[in-house]
Amino acid sequence: MTEKDGLELASELRALRPEMPLAIITANIQDEIVARARAIGAGFVAKPLTPDGLEPFLSGAALRLRSSKA
Amino acid sequence: MIPATVTLGDLERDALTEILNIGVSRAAANLRKMIDEQVTLSVPSIEVLSRRRAARMISEREIADLIAVRQDFDGPFSGRALLIFPETNSLDLVRAVTGGELSNDQVVEIEREALGETGNVILNSCLATMANMLKRSLTMTIPEVLRGNGDMLFEVGEEGAAEGLVLFLYIDFAVRKRDIRGYIAMIMGIPSLEVLKELLDEFIERVVGQDA
Numbered sequence: 450m451t452e453k454d455g456l457e458l459a460s461e462l463r464a465l466r467p468e469m470p471l472a473i474i475t476a477n478i479q480d481e482i483v484a485r486a487r488a489i490g491a492g493f494v495a496k497p498l499t500p501d502g503l504e505p506f507l508s509g510a511a512l513r514l515r516s517s518k519a
Numbered sequence: 520m521i522p523a524t525v526t527l528g529d530l531e532r533d534a535l536t537e538i539l540n541i542g543v544s545r546a547a548a549n550l551r552k553m554i555d556e557q558v559t560l561s562v563p564s565i566e567v568l569s570r571r572r573a574a575r576m577i578s579e580r581e582i583a584d585l586i587a588v589r590q591d592f593d594g595p596f597s598g599r600a601l602l603i604f605p606e607t608n609s610l611d612l613v614r615a616v617t618g619g620e621l622s623n624d625q626v627v628e629i630e631r632e633a634l635g636e637t638g639n640v641i642l643n644s645c646l647a648t649m650a651n652m653l654k655r656s657l658t659m660t661i662p663e664v665l666r667g668n669g670d671m672l673f674e675v676g677e678e679g680a681a682e683g684l685v686l687f688l689y690i691d692f693a694v695r696k697r698d699i700r701g702y703i704a705m706i707m708g709i710p711s712l713e714v715l716k717e718l719l720d721e722f723i724e725r726v727v728g729q730d731a
Contacts, residue, residue, distance in 0.1 A: 476644065478643065478647040478648075478651075479656055480651050497640050
């Protein structure tokens with residue numbers, strides 16, 4: 450990605466929609482990338498994407514969306 | 520003649536081998552998740568040699584044309600990482616990572632994208648593990664799929680590049696049940712090797728203390 454990377458996009462989306470669940474899904478498992486995802490308030494899911502890897506993010510997101518509606 | 524500043528000592532070589540072992544094991548575990556078959560790896564080979572010789576080491580072992588996924592990395596040290604395999608294995612690998620659910624036409628259609636993504640996962644596993652263990656961060660380019668021979672993959676044809684020394688790291692991998700095999704290779708120029716040597720010394724000091 451030459452113009453904008455996923456972390457930049459996530460950060461812009463976070464500013465627009467503070468409550469929206471977001472996850473960074475990447476093969477780049479560097480500690481720095483995990484830390485930046487956390488700082489934005491996004492989940493971190495490592496590639497290759499597996500149901501086990503995605504499940505904690507999806508349950509967290511579902512819980513968050515349910516509680517924000519309540 | 521290899522300059523003394525870039526000759527790795529025994530401990531530095533062991534440390535680099537260990538870091539690479541951990542990186543490629545993670546890569547193999549990820550590939551295993553993608554294809555659901557056992558992946559075997561060789562012990563990493565670490566050599567300082569000319570770019571031309573590095574290309575020849577691959578070409579001598581492979582008569583067929585090669586296909587490679589390339590990602591360049593940059594940071595305190597920079598270079599190129601390649602996932603290389605004989606072109607004849609390419610569609611088998613795509614079939615393996617797509618779970619054998621696609622028709623032949625579909626496999627051909629998504630070949631480039633599937634190889635790029637497979638390379639992305641494998642190369643990032645190695646590079647990110649190296650970066651984490653050396654406590655530095657690297658930026659990686661998006662994966663690019665190339666076809667050609669060893670000379671082309673290592674850019675031996677570039678003016679003045681052929682005789683330049685590089686650190687050449689490579690590991691053989693194989694998926695025996697599917698008859699797929701290839702290499703994970705990394706090349707770095709001499710300035711990067713000098714930095715890498717310092718980072719390896721820091722790593723050794725963290726692991727064994729200052730007695731080393």
